[in-house]
Ligand SMILES: NC(=O)c1ccc[n+]([C@@H]2O[C@H](COP(=O)([O-])OP(=O)(O)OC[C@H]3O[C@@H](n4cnc5c(N)ncnc54)[C@H](OP(=O)(O)O)[C@@H]3O)[C@@H](O)[C@H]2O)c1
């Protein structure tokens with residue numbers, strides 16, 4: 498099979514031939530059809546995640562078909578259409594797992610494309626617990642970005658406490674952000690898209706946003722305040738200064754909900770104190786959350802806007818995502 502691997506921290510993509518891997522006990526082999534390229538794949542490429550063992554095949558926005566199951570796997574069978582996301586597995590027995598907080602697993606937390614090889618390949622082998630069932634309405638390329646960009650923003654929004662009619666802003670219109678705008682609209686929020694430059698304005702409108710703020714031409718905090726102050730700002734940008742620039746746009750009891758992995762962030766304690774405001778993070782979700790995301794996307798017509806590349810052009814595809822020019826998700830297809 499073909500696989501696009503990173504041989505060392507900071508290394509380039511190498512397209513290599515590898516034997517098709519066999520699933521061990523509790524594992525499933527998936528024949529990959531499509532895999533989205535997420536900004537978080539830069540953690541693998543640049544060695545920014547502790548303890549990665551190279552060579553490593555990135556990719557945690559996978560859609561494919563179950564190809565073989567390992568011993569003891571009863572819930573999956575060959576031919577089923579499945580997705581694999583960031584959350585690759587957990588022990589199921591520690592205190593965190595037993596309370597349903599799988600990301601708190603201290604025993605065996607696994608991340609797809611980091612702890613084990615991911616979806617930039619013709620096949621991957623994943624723990625059975627990492628698989629989500631994919632509705633037949635979704636094509637592989639349509640479904641792939643929903644497995645990380647989709648689940649992360651959908652899950653963050655639905656657990657945020659914001660209620661229908663509240664002013665919800667999405668900061669950054671990239672892979673995550675353009676899906677977040679659509680989910681926010683479908684969940685009934687008064688939705689504001691915030692991005693750099695005026696060219697994303699018509700796109701934000703097309704995605705359903707009720708308002709657009711060009712953060713280069715306008716002060717996003719001032720504009721949000723004019724709209725009444727945000728109950729929630731979902732920050733999908735990769736830059737801490739861009740996040741800091743919106744904090745004054747939070748309304749009373751407003752929350753700045755961070756999903757973008759910026760390096761640092763400066764928040765004024767007075768901003769937090771005077772309006773009972775908060776800053777909070779949100780971490781992806783599990784396979785069950787992925788299934789909810791896929792079903793909600795089918796129900797409401799939320800889709801990723803994709804630029805599709807064949808696996809052979811992985812370097813170009815990855816650079817396209819990193820450039821910020823992609824409208825809006827780059828997806829690799831294997832066939
Ligand atoms: N929390 C989680 O579970 C989770 C899951 C997936 C990804 N992530 C993280 O979420 C972030 C976004 O991922 P993605 O795949 O959506 O990335 P992406 O498609 O590359 O989008 C990045 C966004 O960052 C903005 N941006 C980049 N540089 C900027 C700057 N200097 N100033 C202001 N804005 C800037 C861009 O904003 P414009 O629209 O204004 O151009 C763009 O919308 C990444 O940090 C990723 O690692 C987190």
Ligand SMILES: [Zn+2]
Nearest residue numbers: 535537645646
């Ligand atoms: Zn991701």
